[in-house]
Amino acid sequence: MSPEEEARRLDAADPLPTLRGEFHVPPAPGGPYAEAAYFAGNSLGLQPRRTADLLREELDDWARLAVEAHTRGRRPWVSYHELLREPAARLVGALPHEVVAMNSLTVNLHLLMASFYRPAGPRTRIVIEDAAFPSDSYAVASQAVHHGLDPAGTVVRLRPRPGEDALRTEDVLAFLEREGGTVALVLLGGVNYLTGQLMDIPAITKAGRAAGAAVGWDLAHAAGNVPLRLHDWDVDFAAWCTYKYLNSGPGAVAGCFVHERHVRDASVPKLSGWWGTDPAVRFRMDPDIAPPASADAWQLSNPPILALAPVLASLEIFDRVGMDALRAKSERLTGYLASSLAPVTEIVTPSDPAARGAQLSLRVPDAGGLTRRLAEAHGVVVDAREPDIVRLAPVPLYCTFHDCHRAAEALADLLGR
Numbered sequence: 001m002s003p004e005e006e007a008r009r010l011d012a013a014d015p016l017p018t019l020r021g022e023f024h025v026p027p028a029p030g031g032p033y034a035e036a037a038y039f040a041g042n043s044l045g046l047q048p049r050r051t052a053d054l055l056r057e058e059l060d061d062w063a064r065l066a067v068e069a070h071t072r073g074r075r076p077w078v079s080y081h082e083l084l085r086e087p088a089a090r091l092v093g094a095l096p097h098e099v100v101a102m103n104s105l106t107v108n109l110h111l112l113m114a115s116f117y118r119p120a121g122p123r124t125r126i127v128i129e130d131a132a133f134p135s136d137s138y139a140v141a142s143q144a145v146h147h148g149l150d151p152a153g154t155v156v157r158l159r160p161r162p163g164e165d166a167l168r169t170e171d172v173l174a175f176l177e178r179e180g181g182t183v184a185l186v187l188l189g190g191v192n193y194l195t196g197q198l199m200d201i202p203a204i205t206k207a208g209r210a211a212g213a214a215v216g217w218d219l220a221h222a223a224g225n226v227p228l229r230l231h232d233w234d235v236d237f238a239a240w241c242t243y244k245y246l247n248s249g250p251g252a253v254a255g256c257f258v259h260e261r262h263v264r265d266a267s268v269p270k271l272s273g274w275w276g277t278d279p280a281v282r283f284r285m286d287p288d289i290a291p292p293a294s295a296d297a298w299q300l301s302n303p304p305i306l307a308l309a310p311v312l313a314s315l316e317i318f319d320r321v322g323m324d325a326l327r328a329k330s331e332r333l334t335g336y337l338a339s340s341l342a343p344v345t346e347i348v349t350p351s352d353p354a355a356r357g358a359q360l361s362l363r364v365p366d367a368g369g370l371t372r373r374l375a376e377a378h379g380v381v382v383d384a385r386e387p388d389i390v391r392l393a394p395v396p397l398y399c400t401f402h403d404c405h406r407a408a409e410a411l412a413d414l415l416g417r
């Protein structure tokens with residue numbers, strides 16, 4: 001059997017057949033196939049076909065009912081965000097009242113840090129990873145400044161050992177053990193955007209909390225990618241965007257998790273707005289807020305319904321498939337891609353399937369040029385992080401073994417191996 005036939009056989013035999021047909025797959029920018037082999041779903045996920053229906057229904061309610069749709073729409077807008085609560089809770093392993101869909105990711109990180117980054121006495125530092133996404137670096141530095149602290153002495157960037165690309169859990173734990181008394185907040189990426197490393201979220205959360213710090217997670221690359229148990233892992237807070245693995249469209253409404261012990265604690269300080277008060281009294285227009293004992297208390301504004309509809313469409317797919325089945329398929333696909341690429345190029349992402357999600361980062365010469373040629377000559381869409389990293393996300397909902405085969409052949413061709 002040729003490698004291509006083998007890839008087709010794996011697609012036909014997989015216990016979770018591809019849901020590619022439920023998505024708009026863009027045409028190939030070049031090469032012999034009609035559709036792109038799309039590996040950029042960790043940057044912008046593909047559009048589910050059903051998204052347009054849910055959006056059209058809200059546009060239609062707005063046209064037909066106008067202001068009345070707040071209460072009389074087929075999905076009344078005053079409580080629309082509640083439709084996302086249970087599926088979002090299942091997605092990240094939370095209790096329903098621990099999650100809310102609101103704002104965008106960086107905004108949520110700031111709102112959550114307003115509550116959980118409370119520097120005091122010797123405990124002022126914020127721990128992030130050196131390869132943090134820039135928005136996270138800017139956010140934590142500005143939080144330090146906001147509290148009158150010098151970011152240079154406040155933000156600690158954890159680096160891998162020399163010559164290594166991934167952080168070792170043991171080194172993170174040792175740091176927290178040694179210096180935890182000076183740490184107010186640990187804020188790491190659950191899956192690192194650059195290397196694709198999946199962190200040991202339960203172990204690091206436990207160590208950070210044992211050291212007396214608050215522990216939050218940026219789950220931009222983890223939500224919809226790997227199974228999460230945020231409640232059981234005792235995570236203090238988390239936030240994630242929904243336009244990457246969650247396929248909810250550019251700039252879509254983000255998610256937010258606050259552990260039950262905090263949502264029940266009225267003394268936790270928050271920045272407030274009218275959507276953070278109890279809906280039963282919201283329209284009394286009282287000057288004093290009555291926050292509910294739920295993550296909803298962190299909401300500020302009435303939510304953008306036209307931006308929530310795509311999130312609802314997406315969560316329905318995750319609910320139907322389930323994260324465990326998706327993760328099992330993801331390990332099969334990523335493992336197949338890793339073994340196809342191993343003879344061709346250096347893989348930066350950990351080789352242990354338990355330490356990565358649906359992403360392989362490759363170290364290559366001229367990442368930008370290679371990315372362009374992959375698209376133009378082969379219809380393989382990947383993402384470049386200059387100067388030398390190319391990222392491929394074999395997203396299990398719509399990428400196939402055949403796509404992985406195409407990517408490996410195309411890279412072998414362009415890298416001359």
Ligand SMILES: *Cc1c(COP(=O)(O)O)cnc(C)c1O
Pocket residue numbers: 104105106107133135136189193218220221241
């Ligand atoms: C994608 C990503 C962001 C993007 O932030 P937005 O506020 O959604 O623009 C932030 N942090 C990480 C780790 C990301 O991967």
